[in-house]
Amino acid sequence: MSPDDPVLRPTGRVTEADQSPARVLWVGRVMVILISLALLGLLARVVQLQAGPEQRIAAKVDSQQSTYPLAARRGTILDRRGRVLATTRVAHRLFVDPALIVDHSSFPEKAGFGLGYDPVEIALALAARPKSRYIVLDQRLSEQRLAAFKTIKLPGLATEPVLVRDYPQGTLAGQLIGFVGTDGEGLEGLEKDLDKQLHASSGRIRYQRDARGRALWVQAGSYQRQTDGQNLRLSLDAVIQSIAEKHLAQAVEKFNAEGGQLVVMDPMTGEILAMANYLKKTDTHPTPFSPAHFGASDPEARRNRAVTDVFEPGSIFKPIIWSAATQLGAADPSEIIDCSTTGVHRTSKGRVLRDADPHGRITWDEVLMFSSNIGMSIVAERVGAEKLHEAVRRFGFGAPTGSGLPGEVGGVVHPLKKWTHYSVTSIPMGQELSVTPLQMVRAYCAIANGGLLPTPTVKPADGQGGPLAYDMMRVLDARIADYTRSVMRRQVTDGGGRYANSKLYELFGKTGTAQLPDFENGGYHQDQYVSSFIGGAPVNAPRLIVGCFIHRPDKKIGHYGGIVSGPVVKQVMEQSLMYLGVPPADDASAQRDTMAMNR
């Protein structure tokens, strides 16, 4: 029998077997609809949670997210050889949350003795702000205290990372580099001047956290990258700066002077290799200025006086006028000038001038060698006021040097119409004008490099933010510059600069002992001086110009420029040239070369 047999097929009745496919289909459809509805509901919920979650849920979600700032590093200031002069690092700030302290009575003792603070000070700090939950105990924890903090684990005591500016070289070039405020903005010196390049922008990052507060992942679109500041390389050399500062400080203290400046420049490029400032230790500034502790420093001690302060240069100005007058043909090097056997001379305008020692009839060369005021005034009168004024201005006096150093002043050179009949004879002696130490050293660079006046700079031309080329301007004929150097060499070997004469290198230079003007009574103080010496070496191909300026040395100890500043320049020059790898000259060749130049 077959199931298809019509006899066996039931008629008029539907069997269960007949109904099952329809039921399955029906159930399937219902399930599909239900699942679809459930999925749609789920989707709608997801959309609602994403778009506008309820406050209760939103609060829970927010509590599981944390935003952290990404610290950006302010640019590092480096010396010419990559030594770090100023940089930024992460330090730790120590603070107290009084609400978390378990035992208030013993907390100051535990924290104080544990970390090396005075417990009384901690107790006073807590008592001063009883309602505060953030009382800072130390802005910058030392390494030792940070290690101690990690061991004592005292509830209520906590640290937080904070960016601080560090000066690893300590006080080195402090006045030039300057300092930053607590918010990281440059406030003085190069830190202020170069702030735009050094400035850093912090970023932020937003984490999703798990129930235990551990970071899970970064939220999409919630990462803002930090931008570090630009690192800057200066022309300064930390070793030469260190040598300069050491010898300057020794000289100031030895001669019981008020203070001093020392500038070292490369005459071929105008790069400043060292710029030292030193004030005699007093109660107000017992230690040299330190950028890291600028808040506690005396404002007088943090000024970069090599560019901000002026003084009457005195005899160190003579080579400028001497070379200009020689170039103008006002005097021939071998010409005999009558400088009077009495040491007293009356100018054509009736002014009485004196030399410290009577020189009698000497050559124009010897006028510079022996620093004769009378000889200089005689030739200056031949030059005339107009050309003299022009020469002074051409050497860059009366205007800022263009170094761009913060606070730089241009000094004072009176306009020609304000010159009196005294001016023509005062200017050659370095009176009636005021200059900065940097201006003077710069002018000597022109004599050193063959007559080109450089623009001083602390930024080397290395294609990394510095100038593309060094800026030079011809102010002297090369032959005149070379000849002036040879005469200045004799000033060191046979004249007042002999205290700067080196056995290692052939120095040329000029001394200056300028009386300080008396602003109250007019005229000049008889016992207050600026004792200077500017020198260069080696004389045939100068590598460095060093200028030392000591203010108000004690006359009882010594006040002549050659005695006070000459040895400083000699020592700085010798040590710096050794460090730079310049071979010392042997005596025989030194004499031969000097004679050749004189011819």
Add this chain to the structure above:
Amino acid sequence: MFAKLLTALVLLVVIGSAVFSLRQQRLELMHQITDLHRQMNRDRQATWGLQVRIAESTQPDALHDALTRTGLEMEPAAAHTQDTQPHTLADARNDAP
């Protein structure tokens, strides 16, 4: 039909599991990236501190003190070094504008 439905459901479960697994892998990867990012940030900041310590230890005075302590007799490099830098008057003159 039931077999088809079962197959569909099983496939749905498999696909769902695979999607969840991929999602989990993505989250774990993101977590690792975040961890690495935090570690890099910590290391970066640690190098700042090390750089300061190196700079402090190698400052001219510190080196001088160290040499003095060790008693080493150093000769100036100048005695054996030829000055090879182009520092001549002619250079300066030629470079001038």
